[in-house]
Amino acid sequence: MAVTTVKSTRTPKAPAPPAPAFSPDDIRGDFPILQITSHGRRLAYLDNAATSQKPQAVIAAMTRFYNSQNANIHRGVYELSTQATAAYEIARDRVRQFINAADVREIVFVRGATEAINLVAASWGGTNVRSGDEIILSTLEHHSNIVPWQMLAQRVGAVLRVIPINDAGELCLEQYEKLLNPRTRLVAITHVSNALGTINPVRQMVRLAHAAGALALVDGAQSVPHLPIDVRAIDCDFFVFSGHKICGPTGIGVLYARQPILQAMPPYQGGGDMIETVTFDQTTYAPAPQKFEAGTPNISGALGLAAALDYITGIGLDRIGGYERQLLLYAQEKLTRIKGLKIVGTAADKAAVISFVLSYAHPHDVGTILDGQGVAIRTGHHCCQPVMDRYGIPATARASLAFYNTREDVDQLVLGLEKVKEVFH
């Protein structure tokens, strides 16, 4: 993703975007859940950074699999099994295309971003990180991109270094450059912060990591749903994401790893499907990606994810991103007008996430009152306690937008916040 391009499209009073303009009204009908009510009110689902809703196409793909295609893969000689195997492998190639990886063998199906990072930490980290080596993370990381490295560091005696953020929630790149040194083995950073929405300049950061002789892992859990991803342009060595945040099902996610690195990594788990031959003396492993997919995988999940990527591609991530940026500006403008409301995280380059605090009400109370108004937001630390500590707050309320959200959703949030004021004033 080209950060500069993103910025230039945000200039106010830009000429009308090239047709056809995206309108959420055209696609809201694709999402059965958006038609339901919550506490008797229209549902304003604004917790998309936690998980996204699923279009009918995804639900149908999974139902179709269980209705007419279900069989285990890589095992049967019969028609159903070979078809299921083919569909699973087509799904893998769909993922490859979506993130523009060079080779389908670079795509490993996992349960989600969390498992992908654990896999890299255990397998690659276990063989490549030694006592005294350093791993660079950032203050913005989700706990899932902290704890696995901490566990590794404790096991092998490595050291974690943390890139600080400024008050706007942007990474301090000069500090990052100072942290890089010949002992740095890996830089593991999130592409987009789930707590604040900050979009990090990952291309530049990967380049700096490589110049220092380190590898780079990019956590794409929050970027994949909003920005077109090209892992070759980013030039990262690892890229991870979860299907459920991009309209896919839960329990399926992706690890992308550059081919030579992945092939050299030892298995993560042992079992069926990941082997070539097994005797009690010795086992030889299948090549990647099978080497990393022990046991029966989440077949329906992979097909659901492929359907989700088709769906997103059908709309176009450029249009999605453009629309979400407009909605973000609309929401930020409305929210900043509320007295006593402070937006936490004001990066120049930001995805559609708004974390905020109210001077007169705790986020948890805000969440309960908004819930009563049919508005679903997240409150708490968002699995980012270091971010909360940085701002000296225990929690925030967070509204995170998706392309199917409308101004009406934002207005409902604003009205809900009026109600909060009513209760607490």
Next chain:
Amino acid sequence: MSDLRELYQEVILDHAKKPRNFHTMPDSARAADGHNPLCGDRLRVFVRVENGVIQDISFTGSGCAISTASASMMTEALKGKSLADAQAVFESFHDLLTTGNHADKDEELLGKLAVFGGVREFPVRVKCATLPWHTLQAALQGSAAPVKTE
């Protein structure tokens, strides 16, 4: 959803905005920490017991309206109570929030604390209201490990 006014009753809001007995106590007091990782509530409860009676009780920390009001009203309700009476209040309070079964004797024991009955309709918030009480129990038992709601 049940009426928000059931949850955010005037008394609760008053205690949330102006918590009573909101201060630390000297080292001689017993203390324990409570933490609700879900919402980030953190509090410390202090208690001084003499001859089986709660002579003084206070708290510090930051939390949502429900946990702050619960802590504040707990300190008011229990100051001067014997440990046995305090335990009985705790049990009535717990029943009020979880089962809703309470007898006439509970009404008497609970007094003002009965305003927390509305929390029962908001299951994710029950832990906010009970956190200060569990933390007090830990302080009384001299437990060093922080109390967690999860």
